[in-house]
Amino acid sequence: MLASQEKNTEYEDNTTIETKKTGNSVYKVDQLNLWYGEDQALKNIELDIPEQEVTAIIGPSGCGKSTFIKTLNRLTEMIPSVKTSGGIYYRNQDIFDKKYKVELLRTKVGMVFQQPNPFPKSIYENIVYGPKIHGIKDKKVLDEIVENSLKGAALWEEVKDDLKRNAFGLSGGQQQRLCIARCLAIEPDVLLMDEPTSALDPISTLKIEELVQELKKNYSIIIVTHNMQQAGRISDNTAFFLNGEVVEYDQTDKIFSSPDDKRTEDYISGRFG
Amino acid sequence: MSDNERPSIRKMIEDKASQKGATNAAEKTMPKLFLICAIISILTTFGIVLTLLFETVTFFSEVSIVEFLTSSEWYPMFSDPDYGIRPLLLGTFTVAAIAMVVAIPVGLAVAIYLSEYASDKKRRTIKPILEVLAGIPTIVYGFFALTFVTPVLQSVIPGLAIYNALSPGLVMGIMIIPMVASLSEDAMSAVPQSMREGAFALGATRLEVSLKVVFPAALSGIIASFVLSISRAIGETMIVTVAGGGSPAQGFDITSSMQTMTAYIVQMSLGDAGFGTTVYYSIYAVGMTLFIFTLVMNILAQFISKRFREEY
Amino acid sequence: MKEVSQENTSGTPTEYLSAPSNLPKREWKNRLFRTIFATAVIFSLLMLLILIIRIITQGIGSIDWQLFTNFASRHPDEAGLKAPLIGTIWMMALTGPISFVLGVGTAIYLEEYAKPNRFTTLIQTNISNLAGVPSVVFGLLGLTLFVRELSMGRSLIAGALTMSLLILPIIVVSSQEALRAVPAELKQASYAMGATTWQTIFKVVLPASVPGILTGTILALSRAIGETAPLIMIGALTYIAFLPESIMSQFTVMPIQIFNWTNRPQEEFHMVAAAGIIVLLVMLLVMNSIAVWIRNKFQRRF
Numbered sequence: 001m002l003a004s005q006e007k008n009t010e011y012e013d014n015t016t017i018e019t020k021k022t023g024n025s026v027y028k029v030d031q032l033n034l035w036y037g038e039d040q041a042l043k044n045i046e047l048d049i050p051e052q053e054v055t056a057i058i059g060p061s062g063c064g065k066s067t068f069i070k071t072l073n074r075l076t077e078m079i080p081s082v083k084t085s086g087g088i089y090y091r092n093q094d095i096f097d098k099k100y101k102v103e104l105l106r107t108k109v110g111m112v113f114q115q116p117n118p119f120p121k122s123i124y125e126n127i128v129y130g131p132k133i134h135g136i137k138d139k140k141v142l143d144e145i146v147e148n149s150l151k152g153a154a155l156w157e158e159v160k161d162d163l164k165r166n167a168f169g170l171s172g173g174q175q176q177r178l179c180i181a182r183c184l185a186i187e188p189d190v191l192l193m194d195e196p197t198s199a200l201d202p203i204s205t206l207k208i209e210e211l212v213q214e215l216k217k218n219y220s221i222i223i224v225t226h227n228m229q230q231a232g233r234i235s236d237n238t239a240f241f242l243n244g245e246v247v248e249y250d251q252t253d254k255i256f257s258s259p260d261d262k263r264t265e266d267y268i269s270g271r272f273g
Numbered sequence: 274m275s276d277n278e279r280p281s282i283r284k285m286i287e288d289k290a291s292q293k294g295a296t297n298a299a300e301k302t303m304p305k306l307f308l309i310c311a312i313i314s315i316l317t318t319f320g321i322v323l324t325l326l327f328e329t330v331t332f333f334s335e336v337s338i339v340e341f342l343t344s345s346e347w348y349p350m351f352s353d354p355d356y357g358i359r360p361l362l363l364g365t366f367t368v369a370a371i372a373m374v375v376a377i378p379v380g381l382a383v384a385i386y387l388s389e390y391a392s393d394k395k396r397r398t399i400k401p402i403l404e405v406l407a408g409i410p411t412i413v414y415g416f417f418a419l420t421f422v423t424p425v426l427q428s429v430i431p432g433l434a435i436y437n438a439l440s441p442g443l444v445m446g447i448m449i450i451p452m453v454a455s456l457s458e459d460a461m462s463a464v465p466q467s468m469r470e471g472a473f474a475l476g477a478t479r480l481e482v483s484l485k486v487v488f489p490a491a492l493s494g495i496i497a498s499f500v501l502s503i504s505r506a507i508g509e510t511m512i513v514t515v516a517g518g519g520s521p522a523q524g525f526d527i528t529s530s531m532q533t534m535t536a537y538i539v540q541m542s543l544g545d546a547g548f549g550t551t552v553y554y555s556i557y558a559v560g561m562t563l564f565i566f567t568l569v570m571n572i573l574a575q576f577i578s579k580r581f582r583e584e585y
Numbered sequence: 586m587k588e589v590s591q592e593n594t595s596g597t598p599t600e601y602l603s604a605p606s607n608l609p610k611r612e613w614k615n616r617l618f619r620t621i622f623a624t625a626v627i628f629s630l631l632m633l634l635i636l637i638i639r640i641i642t643q644g645i646g647s648i649d650w651q652l653f654t655n656f657a658s659r660h661p662d663e664a665g666l667k668a669p670l671i672g673t674i675w676m677m678a679l680t681g682p683i684s685f686v687l688g689v690g691t692a693i694y695l696e697e698y699a700k701p702n703r704f705t706t707l708i709q710t711n712i713s714n715l716a717g718v719p720s721v722v723f724g725l726l727g728l729t730l731f732v733r734e735l736s737m738g739r740s741l742i743a744g745a746l747t748m749s750l751l752i753l754p755i756i757v758v759s760s761q762e763a764l765r766a767v768p769a770e771l772k773q774a775s776y777a778m779g780a781t782t783w784q785t786i787f788k789v790v791l792p793a794s795v796p797g798i799l800t801g802t803i804l805a806l807s808r809a810i811g812e813t814a815p816l817i818m819i820g821a822l823t824y825i826a827f828l829p830e831s832i833m834s835q836f837t838v839m840p841i842q843i844f845n846w847t848n849r850p851q852e853e854f855h856m857v858a859a860a861g862i863i864v865l866l867v868m869l870l871v872m873n874s875i876a877v878w879i880r881n882k883f884q885r886r887f
Contacts, residue, residue, distance in 0.1 A: 075773060080701060107286060107779035117770040120793055130778040131282065133788065135289030135296075145282060179774070186778065187283040296781060303783045304698045310690030311699075311708050314757065317750050318711050321722060324729040382625030390619055399626060406633050408869065410811025412840045413640070413862050416847045420855050421639050447632045454629075476605075480615040501717070508719025510814040511840075515847055535721050535814070542728070542818050560725045564718065571717035 026051045026190050026220045027072060031086035034064075034071060036079070041067045043244045045086070049237075051220045054212060056235035056252065058228055060272065064244040065224045066114075069192050072222065073109045074102050091189070107134060110183030111192040115199050116175035118167035118182070123150075123159050126167050126178055130186040145185050153181035154211050173204025180211065191215065193223040197230065209234050228268060232256050240264045325564055328557030335551045341558065347521040347532075349541075349552045356555060358562055360521035364531035365563075368442045368513055369506035371527065375446025376502055380453025381495070387454065388461040389483040400455070407451035415515030418444040423516060430528060436518025438531040445512050449502050456501065460494020460578075461487050497578035504570035508563065510535035534563045640866070644859025652860055656826040657842065661853035666861055668825045669842035672741075673810055673868075675829050676838055679745035680752070680809050685802050687749065688756025692798075695757075696764040697786055716754035723751045724818025732819050739820035742832040747815050752805040759801025763794040796883035803876040807869050813840040839865045 027049040034042035041064045049055050057065045070076045071088060074095060088095050095105055107130075118126050127146045136142065146163065150156040155177045159165070167178055176196055183191060193212070197205040212221060212234050225231050231238050232252060239249040240261075248255060248264045259265045266272060279285070333341070336356045344357025383403070387396050423440040427433045433440075464487050472482045488495070518530030519540050532540075538556045547553060655665025691712070699705040727747030737743040767790050775785040791798075816838060825837045839861060846858035 073777060075777060078769075078773065078776065103779045103781055104290065105779075106777055107290075111773075111777035113770060113773065113777075115770060117768070117774045119771060119774065119789060129775070129788070131286070133778065133780045133784045134286040136282070136285055141279065141282075141285075182774075182778070185282070186286060187281060192777075296784070299783050300781045303786075304694070307690045307694035307698060310687050311694040313687055314691055314712050314715060314753060315708060317726070317753070318715060320730055321718065321726050324726050325722075328729065379625045379628060382622045383629060386619075386622035386626050390622060399630070402633065403629060406629065408807065408811075408873065409636070410813070410840055410865065410869070412811070412813045412844050412847070413636075413866070416843065416855075416858055416862060417636050417639065419847060420643070420859075447629070450629050450632075478611050478615040480618045481611070504717060508717075508721070510719065510721045511844070514814070515844065535719065538721050538725070539814055539817050542724075542820070548733075557725060560722055564722050567717060567719055567722075568714065571714055575713070 024051055025049055026091060027222075028089040029087075030089065032068075032071065032088060033085045034067060034076065035083045037081040041244050042071070045246055047239060047246060047249055049220065049222060052216060052218075053236040054216050054221045054223060054234055055237045055239065056231035057222065057224045057239050057241060058226070058231045058267075059241035060267070061226065063241040065241045066194055068241065069111075069194050069222060069224050072190075072192055073106050073111055075111070077102070107186055108189040109192060110186070110188035110190070112176070112179050112183060112194065112196045114195045116172055116179050118170070118175050118178050120166070120168060122164045123167050123170075123178060124163040126182050127185050130182060134186060149181040149185040150178075152184045152215070153177045154207065154214070155181055171204070173200050173207060176200060176204065176208060177211065180208075180215075184215075188219065190220045190222065193221065195224050195226060198226065205230075228256075228270075240267060242267070321564065325557055325561040328554050329561045332551065332554035332558040335554065336558075347537075349555055354551070356551075356558075358534075358559065360523075361532060361534045361537055361559060362562075363525075364438065364513075364517070364522040365507055365533040365535070367522065367525065367527060367531055368438050368445065368517065368533055369503055371439060371442025372445035372449055372506045372509075373499070373503060375443055376449040376453050376506075377499055379446075380450045380498075380502070381457055383450065383454040384457035384461060384495075385483050385488075388458045389479060389487060403451040403454060406448065407455075409448070411448070411509060411511040412515070414444050414448050415441070415512040418512055418516035433528045434518070434530060436516065436520070436530040438517060438522075438527040438529070441512045441516040442527070444516070445506055445509055448509075448512070449505060452505060453498050453502050456498030457491070457495045460491040460498065463494065464490045493577055493580075497574040500570050500574040500577065504567045504574070507570070508535065508567050510539055514539045534559050538563075637866075640859050640862050643856055644861070644863045647856050647860035648863060652857075652864070657837075657845075661851060661857050664846070664854070664857050666839070666842060666864060668828060669837045669839045669861075670864070671828050672821075672825075672836040673838045675741050675832075675836065676745055676748065677806055677810060679741060679832065680748045681802070681806055683745060684749040684752050684756055684805065684809075688753050688802070688805075689760050689798055691753070691757045692760035692764055693786060696761055697782065697790065712754045712757050716758070720751055720812055721814040721818060723747055724815035726750070727815060727819040738833070739822070739835055740833045741829055741836045743819050744816050744821055744836065744838075745832070747819055748809045748812065751812065751815060752809050755805040755808065756802050759805070760794075760798045763797025763801065764790060766797060767793045796879050800876045800880045803872055803879070807872040807876075810838070810872075811840055811865065811869065813844055816841055817844070839868075 025048040027047070029045050029047040029049075032042055032045040033040065045068060057068060059065050067076060071084065072090075076082045076084070084096065090105060090109070093100065095102075119129060121129075124146055127149050128142045131142060131145055136145075147156065147160075150159065155174060158174060159170070159178075167175065170178060176199075180191075180196075197208050200208065209230065212223065215221060216236075223231075223235065235252045237250065238252045238255040240247045240255065240259075240263075242263060248259055248261045250260075255264060256268060259268060280288075341356050341358055343359075344355055345359050346355035346357050347360040348355045387399060391399065418440045419435075422444055423433070423435060423437065426437075426440055426443075430439075468486055468490060469482050472486045477485070513533045514536045517533060517536055519532055519536065520530040522531040523529070537559055541552060541556050651663070652665050653670065654667055655663055656667050657669075658664040691708075695705065695708065699708075724747065727743060727750075731737045731743035731746050732739060735743075737746075771789050771793065772785055775789045780788070821841050822835055822837050825835065829836045843858050843861045843865065846854045846861065849855075
């Protein structure tokens, strides 16, 4: 509970941002539209994402699910042609507000990508990257962070003897857990996972799925997956995306047992996608 | 996760965030510094154009532009000097033409061999060695032309003067072979494999595929490489300065000395031209002519490779 | 054509399906041209070989300790490379950092900060056009701007600035390629941790691209130490019997000394010039080897 109190304290810089009551949601997405140039990729998205739960985003390729998760930490801004309208409120604050500091948002919202993307540095340097750029320089604290983060990502036992090893020498599954550990190092509030297991073998996938169950005790997790079984296994809520729209958003049990929408049912039962 | 001795990492990061002055300063100043670097390259171009323009204008206040363009005599050091650019142009283009006679056929043949015939292993061995040919300083080629190629040629062509247009032209051609070869090979390698396979499937020989399929498809890139090479030959300085001599061309006799624009600029600045004299300004007028020719050719090469690029 | 069609109609179906009658001729032609193309390659390699052997046989006899410890002299057997050798080292020490900072800075601006607009296109086009400007024109710029307008005189710094501008386009283009080779995923990982643009460039992009950038810079510098014309233009001396003391000193460099010896009528001086060329080529070989070594050793395959 102490932890959640800390999470609610805001940076000085972001206190003047327009707010909107989000209750116990971490994210409230309000009428979000997004265009790549002329093509609209997201249409009128409305979602409330609850804290300390796992929310899965499912849908066929090209439905906008990856685009959506990247708007949650404003990474879509890296593409010059992207335009957005509507609002995303993170912990009551409008992240599209001009005064909002995007670096602060991303400090609190970690992201794990489709392909494992460790830096071409040692395991140790990968983990301390975040803390270091945010000004933590004390060697003792950094060592502690490395151990805690690697333990948190269930990688400690495998790599503790050789932290100076280059991260590129790890297996794909280990690299992905290293990337999760790298996010944990700055103790985020939310973890965004963009198809984190799509490049991994079944055993590594299982490990990541177990890890997600463990992590949801401390973090709110949003995970994009094209694997419906995975969504069924690990998530509390599921949103079904199709052609840039949210077709249905409900508790995972409900979506998988008795979906309201015919299209959801068709997708779940494997009739397309 | 955090123990009692220290605040959580989250708290520490938040504390640091409020005192991130240095990071913010770097964030604001670095892009400006890099922009300044980028602007320096633009200023260099302006510097070149303005320098040439100002001094050329001074030159034309002393020598009429009509004489510069139409007179067929170039004798700046005479007591009654003549400033007609034509002999220098003639020298420049003659030497460049000799160089192209060597560089274009040989370079193109090398490109076809590397792109269409050579195995991957051969290509990876030959290309770096050819790059060495391109990396040798031009003064070395000049020395080679004067002390080796000219004497060898003299034993074949008895009337050949020590300073002549032929020897530096040939040596310049050898120097430019790698440029033609590598640019043309790039153009041919860019032709998709499926086009070759289509022709092979019809029973064409490798030569037929090379000449009737790949060559036409890569033609714009190949011609662009020729134009760039000509531009390079026109701007080449030390070979002609060392081995080409300092007398303006008297017609098309390639066995005698033919001064080029570049050689004139260097030879005058070696000490003959006092600052502020007409001769001093003449090197800028010649430099301006040289600059215009090479610039036009470079733009032409870009235009050809863009405008006529095959869409695969 | 007529002949072929006659043969085809008169042949049996099996003959018709067998190899076309002109095939041997076409294959022979293919082999002939293959030989011609290969000859062109051999010709080029042979020229390189002749050039190198000729220079070595001409110059090897003049390479001794004196060559490195003596100043230039009117007597070929006493002539040495001391001043130009030190001058070239000075020139590299000045040109290297200046062109590196300007070139890499420009590349970072274009690759990491610039928005795709007209101004960016202008800078990019300008750089590719600058790369095609003859070096002697850069010499004219250096002479006017640095030597005269900025009153630097015929000094090392005037030469180094001229050389820096000359090789700037090469460094910019090769650095851009190195920066572009850094995968977008790495940058995204950094941004997603809350890193700022500069932090991402400094801690992720530059470390990953520094081998490529260094390789390009060394190759550009090796172009600079062989350049003669621009330095003749700004008035590097051809006869000098002292070592430079500061960046404002007058100087000479290797290619200029070689040029000076080549211009003498005496055969003996040509031999010293060849010896100088050997030293220059060895320097270039060392620099190129370092560049290739860096590329192979540190270039990561992402």
